[in-house]
Amino acid sequence: MIKQVSAVDLRAVSSVEDVSQGLRDNSYLPDEALATSVYLALRLRRPLLLEGEPGVGKTEVAKVIADWGGGRLIRLQCYEGIDVSQAVYEWDYARQLMHLRTMEATGKALGADEADLADQLYSERFLVRRPLLEAVASGDGATTVLLVDEVDRSDDEFEAFLLEVLSDYAITIPEIGTFKAPDPPVVVITSNRTRDVHDALKRRCLYHWVEHPGARREAQIIRLRAPEVAEALAREVAHAAAAIREVGLYKPPGVAETIDWARALNLLGGASLDLAGASATLGALLKYREDRDRVVQHDLAAIVSDAAAASETPSE
Amino acid sequence: MSAVTSSPVADPVDAAVGFAGALRRAGLEVPLSSAMLYAEALSVCDVSSRSDLYWAGRCALVHRFEDVAVYDAVFGGYWLGEALKTVADKATVSVPLMLHIDDEGDGRGDDEQPETDSEVMTVRYSAAETLATKDLADYSDEELEEARRLMARMRFGGPMRPSRRLSPARTCRGRLDVRRTVRATMRAGGEPVRMERRISSRRPRRLVLLLDVSGSMERYARALLRLLHAAVTGRSRVEAFALGTRLTRLTRELSSRDPDRAMGAAAASVLDWSGGTRLGAGLGRFNDEWGCRGMARGAVVVILSDGWDRGDPADMSEQMQRLARVAHRVVWVNPLKASTGYAPLARGMAAALPHVDDFVEGHNLDSLERLAELVLSSDGATAAPPFARCRDSEAVRARP
Numbered sequence: 052m053i054k055q056v057s058a059v060d061l062r063a064v065s066s067v068e069d070v071s072q073g074l075r076d077n078s079y080l081p082d083e084a085l086a087t088s089v090y091l092a093l094r095l096r097r098p099l100l101l102e103g104e105p106g107v108g109k110t111e112v113a114k115v116i117a118d119w120g121g122g123r124l125i126r127l128q129c130y131e132g133i134d135v136s137q138a139v140y141e142w143d144y145a146r147q148l149m150h151l152r153t154m155e156a157t158g159k160a161l162g163a164d165e166a167d168l169a170d171q172l173y174s175e176r177f178l179v180r181r182p183l184l185e186a187v188a189s190g191d192g193a194t195t196v197l198l199v200d201e202v203d204r205s206d207d208e209f210e211a212f213l214l215e216v217l218s219d220y221a222i223t224i225p226e227i228g229t230f231k232a233p234d235p236p237v238v239v240i241t242s243n244r245t246r247d248v249h250d251a252l253k254r255r256c257l258y259h260w261v262e263h264p265g266a267r268r269e270a271q272i273i274r275l276r277a278p279e280v281a282e283a284l285a286r287e288v289a290h291a292a293a294a295i296r297e298v299g300l301y302k303p304p305g306v307a308e309t310i311d312w313a314r315a316l317n318l319l320g321g322a323s324l325d326l327a328g329a330s331a332t333l334g335a336l337l338k339y340r341e342d343r344d345r346v347v348q349h350d351l352a353a354i355v356s357d358a359a360a361a362s363e364t365p366s367e
Numbered sequence: 368m369s370a371v372t373s374s375p376v377a378d379p380v381d382a383a384v385g386f387a388g389a390l391r392r393a394g395l396e397v398p399l400s401s402a403m404l405y406a407e408a409l410s411v412c413d414v415s416s417r418s419d420l421y422w423a424g425r426c427a428l429v430h431r432f433e434d435v436a437v438y439d440a441v442f443g444g445y446w447l448g449e450a451l452k453t454v455a456d457k458a459t460v461s462v463p464l465m466l467h468i469d470d471e472g473d474g475r476g477d478d479e480q481p482e483t484d485s486e487v488m489t490v491r492y493s494a495a496e497t498l499a500t501k502d503l504a505d506y507s508d509e510e511l512e513e514a515r516r517l518m519a520r521m522r523f524g525g526p527m528r529p530s531r532r533l534s535p536a537r538t539c540r541g542r543l544d545v546r547r548t549v550r551a552t553m554r555a556g557g558e559p560v561r562m563e564r565r566i567s568s569r570r571p572r573r574l575v576l577l578l579d580v581s582g583s584m585e586r587y588a589r590a591l592l593r594l595l596h597a598a599v600t601g602r603s604r605v606e607a608f609a610l611g612t613r614l615t616r617l618t619r620e621l622s623s624r625d626p627d628r629a630m631g632a633a634a635a636s637v638l639d640w641s642g643g644t645r646l647g648a649g650l651g652r653f654n655d656e657w658g659c660r661g662m663a664r665g666a667v668v669v670i671l672s673d674g675w676d677r678g679d680p681a682d683m684s685e686q687m688q689r690l691a692r693v694a695h696r697v698v699w700v701n702p703l704k705a706s707t708g709y710a711p712l713a714r715g716m717a718a719a720l721p722h723v724d725d726f727v728e729g730h731n732l733d734s735l736e737r738l739a740e741l742v743l744s745s746d747g748a749t750a751a752p753p754f755a756r757c758r759d760s761e762a763v764r765a766r767p
Contacts, residue, residue: 066413067413067419083418083422084418084422084425087412087418087419087422087423087426088422088426091408091411091412091422091423091426091427094411095404095407095408095411097404099426102432105660130531131530131531132530132531132532133531134532136546141546142546144545144546144548144549145545145549147549148549148552151553151557152557155557203661204661207603243660243661244432244660245657245660245661245662246606246661246662247431247619250430253430254398254400254401254430257404257408257426257427258425258426258427258429258430259425259426260432260435301654301655301659301689341685
């Protein structure tokens, strides 16, 4: 796989196929729906809100877009209680104080103008930039990608603030002034849907629900992410994973888990999926005891043999 | 890519407005800004490709996964000229699992452990019991209205939990607040006179209310729905669900302050009033779709149900165990508990009990008031009286 070396102007993509190819070149296989959403988000300069089950590759989309554009990925991981000082900016008070003391000690403070001194203290030198400010201030919309991860974990107040930032891409710091992105960054927001994201925020965004990939595409993803896995094994693993997702588990395995599983099976030397290997490595796929029991009771042998049969006949 | 059969899009704005209108008629909420976004999207898309046309609309106009089915149907009708199926009724979107229709009326006691349960069941319907306290189930419409007004005054406050957000501390505890300390230091001419500190603030835990709307609960459900409304509008971070043969999220419907609108919307969105009882399965769906993902984590979960379950008790036990593992506290409100001689013999109830932190009655206003108190005090941090209500209306609380 040849990685794109030259930077691509993300705003200048001309078709859905371009996006599809660009993501594929960076080891991400989007389906047509996702490629269209990304294309529209890039062209219309709108934030892209991705919702879906955990483990379907929402966060990965942002990383891959950044790789593709050759620009920076700025990540803001949301959590409960996140506030301005962690998301936007903070003053480095310790350094400010030290600066003041140094001025005093060297006697410079005596002659200095009071206003001058304040200007010095509240200059960008003592400003600690957090992700949102970083994304806005360094805003090179052609390459920078801002990932707001798991926005559903933050509180409503923060969401309202985020909405404000995303509508005019400007952040005002009272002591310095307003930072405005001349060219807004590409914004990807993800949510696991533990609560509803506010409608106002959704209206700003393009919305896409990310599904689990189909068996054929998942096999391709496994091959792309874990090239050491033989093609036949990858296909069987993908079919088995699709069947296991249908069993009705607490936590249906995500794509990352399937890749882990394929890697584990490969490591144990199986060229194809068999019952012994599958049950020994099930822990890579299922992380609840109850889920494991359910799959075993649901006849793992049948799943394994069905997967072998299904992967023989290549069909979507 | 197959081409769209109807005429190609001449003017994106006209097309967007027309399609948005069609979606609105089908019951979707499409704000003007989304329609404009859609028009923009059409102008950069290859509109002769069906898939571009489809996905452009879906990511610009649809904001909730639940709305996708409606969108699909309208898309087919509007762009492809397919006969428009009845889009408006949500019933076509999700399949109701109507399993038992015999859950109604008096036959109920007979098919579940007839020999032991018959006594318990008769107690519930005996005249003596209904006269002992004014049972919620026996309210007339006027009394129900009165009860709603009283419930609206009920306050579900705490329990609180430490938040990650820090607030200034008065005492010498907590982390050093460098920001405020430096500010004060600068004011004092560079002398650090006082160390300012910050301490984590407290915020209310999420409250999740699950109301059983199956046949056996019918007479209580209409009164308890008003309690849900009071809770949802009364404080922040409250979620409400109806549990029947299906799981219906009511938080949005109940969040209207206008009680009549809220009740109407909630009643309309629950499609399985008085249906069969599959409590275990319903709880399972709650756990899968909402609870274990995060909604029930660290929350106080209140289940309002009589515990009649036609499913497998093992299922019920398993789901309750799962819920209890993630929740801060599980409270079970059973309107039947107040009946003299009541024992939790219903299989579902018996299976659930080991995983319930508080098992309380909820058959009249007094007991619901105690419930509000209980929810408030689950961590001992009772701040305000739970029930700022007037006691003037004795009509609904009358005792013979």
